[in-house]
Amino acid sequence: MKTAQEKRVLVLDPGFRTLTGHHFNNNVSLTMAGADANAKFRILAGDSCGSVGQLDPFTTPHFATDLYEGSVQFQESWEFDCWLHVNTKFRADLEAIEADDLDWATLILVPAITQFHILSLARWLDQELRKRPELKVIIQLMFSPTWTAWDAVCKSGDQMYAEAFDILRPHEGKRVFYCSELAASCREFEPMLNSKVQVLPHPGIWRKTAATSTSQSTEGAPLRIGYFGYAKREKGFHLVPDVVKLVRKRFDASEASFFVQVNHGAYDPEIVAADKALSDYSDPGVELRVGSMSDTEYLDSFESADVLLLPYDPELYRGRGSGVFSEAIGYGKIVIAPESAGVGEEIMAGNGAGVLFAKHDAQSVASATIEAILGARGLLKTARQSAQKWRDKHSGEGYLKILDGLIS
Amino acid sequence: MTSHTANYPVLEAVVVIERGLSDPMTEDWLTGIDLLSRLGGIPADPATAHSQRPLSQHIRLVRPKLKLSQAATWREIVAAAGAMVESVEASMHEADAAGMAIWLEADCAEMLACSFAVERFGGEGAITEIFFDVTPHAALRFSEPFGQQVLKRIQAGLLGGGAKPYFVARHAAIDEALHALGAPVVVDPPFAPTPRSAPTNGQTPTRAELDIQDITSTTASGDKFYTKLRQRVLELMSQRSNGPMEVSVKGAVAQIVRATPYLEDLASAKIALSLHPEDPENQSALNTLNASPVLRLAFPEGYEDGRVSDPDITALREVRSRSTPAEWINFLVRSAHDAVGYGVKDLSIGDRNIRLDIR
Numbered sequence: 229m230k231t232a233q234e235k236r237v238l239v240l241d242p243g244f245r246t247l248t249g250h251h252f253n254n255n256v257s258l259t260m261a262g263a264d265a266n267a268k269f270r271i272l273a274g275d276s277c278g279s280v281g282q283l284d285p286f287t288t289p290h291f292a293t294d295l296y297e298g299s300v301q302f303q304e305s306w307e308f309d310c311w312l313h314v315n316t317k318f319r320a321d322l323e324a325i326e327a328d329d330l331d332w333a334t335l336i337l338v339p340a341i342t343q344f345h346i347l348s349l350a351r352w353l354d355q356e357l358r359k360r361p362e363l364k365v366i367i368q369l370m371f372s373p374t375w376t377a378w379d380a381v382c383k384s385g386d387q388m389y390a391e392a393f394d395i396l397r398p399h400e401g402k403r404v405f406y407c408s409e410l411a412a413s414c415r416e417f418e419p420m421l422n423s424k425v426q427v428l429p430h431p432g433i434w435r436k437t438a439a440t441s442t443s444q445s446t447e448g449a450p451l452r453i454g455y456f457g458y459a460k461r462e463k464g465f466h467l468v469p470d471v472v473k474l475v476r477k478r479f480d481a482s483e484a485s486f487f488v489q490v491n492h493g494a495y496d497p498e499i500v501a502a503d504k505a506l507s508d509y510s511d512p513g514v515e516l517r518v519g520s521m522s523d524t525e526y527l528d529s530f531e532s533a534d535v536l537l538l539p540y541d542p543e544l545y546r547g548r549g550s551g552v553f554s555e556a557i558g559y560g561k562i563v564i565a566p567e568s569a570g571v572g573e574e575i576m577a578g579n580g581a582g583v584l585f586a587k588h589d590a591q592s593v594a595s596a597t598i599e600a601i602l603g604a605r606g607l608l609k610t611a612r613q614s615a616q617k618w619r620d621k622h623s624g625e626g627y628l629k630i631l632d633g634l635i636s
Numbered sequence: 637m638t639s640h641t642a643n644y645p646v647l648e649a650v651v652v653i654e655r656g657l658s659d660p661m662t663e664d665w666l667t668g669i670d671l672l673s674r675l676g677g678i679p680a681d682p683a684t685a686h687s688q689r690p691l692s693q694h695i696r697l698v699r700p701k702l703k704l705s706q707a708a709t710w711r712e713i714v715a716a717a718g719a720m721v722e723s724v725e726a727s728m729h730e731a732d733a734a735g736m737a738i739w740l741e742a743d744c745a746e747m748l749a750c751s752f753a754v755e756r757f758g759g760e761g762a763i764t765e766i767f768f769d770v771t772p773h774a775a776l777r778f779s780e781p782f783g784q785q786v787l788k789r790i791q792a793g794l795l796g797g798g799a800k801p802y803f804v805a806r807h808a809a810i811d812e813a814l815h816a817l818g819a820p821v822v823v824d825p826p827f828a829p830t831p832r833s834a835p836t837n838g839q840t841p842t843r844a845e846l847d848i849q850d851i852t853s854t855t856a857s858g859d860k861f862y863t864k865l866r867q868r869v870l871e872l873m874s875q876r877s878n879g880p881m882e883v884s885v886k887g888a889v890a891q892i893v894r895a896t897p898y899l900e901d902l903a904s905a906k907i908a909l910s911l912h913p914e915d916p917e918n919q920s921a922l923n924t925l926n927a928s929p930v931l932r933l934a935f936p937e938g939y940e941d942g943r944v945s946d947p948d949i950t951a952l953r954e955v956r957s958r959s960t961p962a963e964w965i966n967f968l969v970r971s972a973h974d975a976v977g978y979g980v981k982d983l984s985i986g987d988r989n990i991r992l993d994i995r
Contacts, residue, residue: 301792302788302789302792302793302796303792304788304789304791304792305785305786305788305789305792307782307785308782308785308786308788308789309789311785312714347711383781383784383785384780384781384782384784384785386781387710387780387781387782388782391709391710391711394709
């Protein structure tokens with residue numbers, strides 16, 4: 229029997245497929261916080277999801293459609309093809325959700341969705357909401373309408389979102405609530421909606437170690453600059469070799485060292501070329517880590533950095549949030565980020581410390597990095613002061629608190 | 637602006653597909669008759685052609701399950717295309733036998749359904765060409781970001797099935813809209829604008845306004861002017877349906893002249909023209925407009941009664957009586973430069989009746 233305060237949250241997370249990564253972290257964070265917040269969770273994950281450790285009791289592999297899926301029947305019409313293919317397939321996944329799960333739930337949480345999935349989601353939700361008058365829905369608009377998982381720019385994404393929002397219009401603000409991670413990404417969607425898009429930070433899992441455990445605290449150690457995450461053009465990986473070389477012209481290995489994660493799918497020639505350029509660059513102060521890392525290794529490496537390179541392309545990245553960015557702020561790092569993207573806006577709003585670049589090229593990113601190194605002492609102090617506040621906000625507890633405010 | 641001109645072969649059989657051809661009073665029907673008469677010797681008299689049996693050998697009717705409004709969303713358009721695929725596929729098989737299909741007044745859903753259908757039975761490869769007579773509204777929708785994707789999918793799907801798509805533009809605005817999107821556009825003589833009046837059938841014309849001055853004032857470059865103008869003309873045309881329409885055009889004459897090819901798209905509309913005498917291009921402008929086989933100039937509302945209160949009207953009539961048409965226009969324009977306020981109407985120049993308002 230449902231009690232008035234109890235939340236029974238059915239999480240639809242087709243992107244959750246592995247024991248690591250942000251989908252995993254978010255779900256762990258939420259389920260851990262749920263116990264104190266009288267919230268219970270059932271997570272419908274991607275169908276290839278194997279054992280996910282502590283999340284196993286909550287998780288059912290379900291979605292054949294991946295969150296990062298596309299399908300190109302004809303090169304010229306790939307946007308339409310993806311839209312048609314993904315929506316058709318995703319609708320079948322949604323229709324296959326057990327009635328028992330839907331009857332159990334008081335809230336459906338969609339932590340991420342794309343322009344290629346949202347039409348089928350909207351149609352299905354409209355149908356289920358009409359059948360279940362108590363049910364409410366939170367949709368986290370994680371990606372800009374132009375985003376794709378494969379670095380292409382989707383020009384018709386706005387129309388794809390707008391038509392889906394139109395279907396859910398009767399429920400909007402009453403039973404369907406839209407959220408996004410950063411203020412900038414909320415603004416991207418608000419023109420298409422009648423209601424305000426709420427900021428709902430993605431919850432992270434934070435190590436209890438102090439945010440000050442950086443190499444800078446070791447007297448005489450070089451300042452460590454890190455690049456982490458999946459290597460794509462939208463994340464500016466192709467600029468990294470030149471940035472490293474330009475910074476090296478100004479600071480030697482005793483003053484600045486680099487840790488670069490090189491993790492890509494080898495489908496983009498520009499990224500492959502950048503990988504090769506880094507591999508060919510012989511410098512004792514540049515450490516490359518090829519491939520993916522376990523959570524422990526990732527966090528160990530992350531915590532050893534003082535400055536995080538986020539050479540994101542603002543045209544592609546736009547208002548979207550970033551796991552690496554969030555971790556950088558939460559662990560008190562200095563960030564190098566684009567001025568005209570959502571992540572840069574957060575720095576300008578005083579939510580962290582960093583140096584922003586206006587132009588998306590290696591020279592500008594390198595100049596920002598050099599400026600950060602020169603001002604590291606003061607910037608790190610500010611960064612560490614902001615860290616705890618960010619962690620509190622970007623936590624399972626913080627997430628559920630905002631969620632409560634939205635649906636109550 | 638015009639891409640190329642196609643020379644249609646005279647074919648033994650052509651499949652023409654059009655959902656509205658059952659009604660012989662529509663413009664679609666007349667166009668179908670006109671086209672078939674050029675292609676296959678069908679009698680061109682619209683009064684009798686609809687009862688001619690041979691027509692049925694050439695025409696396949698397709699009736700979509702869902703009649704779409706012009707405000708249809710893309711999801712509705714795609715759904716309608718999906719719902720039509722089976723019936724369209726049957727027609728496409730017939731077209732396959734004929735080697736060629738012509739779809740009159742094709743809207744987005746119909747073209748997409750056609751593409752889906754050819755994709756489904758693709759591989760037989762006998763159908764080599766499909767001509768879509770694109771509606772103004774479809775051209776407008778194709779200009780949207782999602783519409784561009786749909787247009788590309790239509791092309792790619794048909795080409796994948798071995799059929800080359802051509803988009804037939806009966807109007808300059810459609811031609812330019814599709815050409816700008818990279819679609820293969822055919823401006824074909826059978827489809828070229830003709831000064832045919834739309835049948836009024838006693839209907840009151842719909843009134844609309846095309847404010848070119850506004851377009852001019854909000855754009856900086858000529859390209860933008862044409863883009864916006866094209867968009868507005870397409871919007872007007874898509875509103876026109878089959879009924880008569882009177883369009884009042886407001887703007888400097890120089891701008892109206894630049895817009896002439898687009899205004900001709902509104903061939904069945906009366907053009908109410910406001911001249912701006914301070915514009916130095918008025919003289920040639922009037923001649924250009926007057927030379928159009930399609931435009932019929934008319935006064936704006938409020939000048940219909942023919943009475944002109946200007947005290948100099950007598951002098952004007954004298955000048956008119958001893959002038960050639962060209963001299964008369966020149967005089968009007970020169971006068972208008974000097975003194976704003978003349979109102980003149982019901983001029984007979986040569987064999988044309990031109991109604992002007994100079995103020």
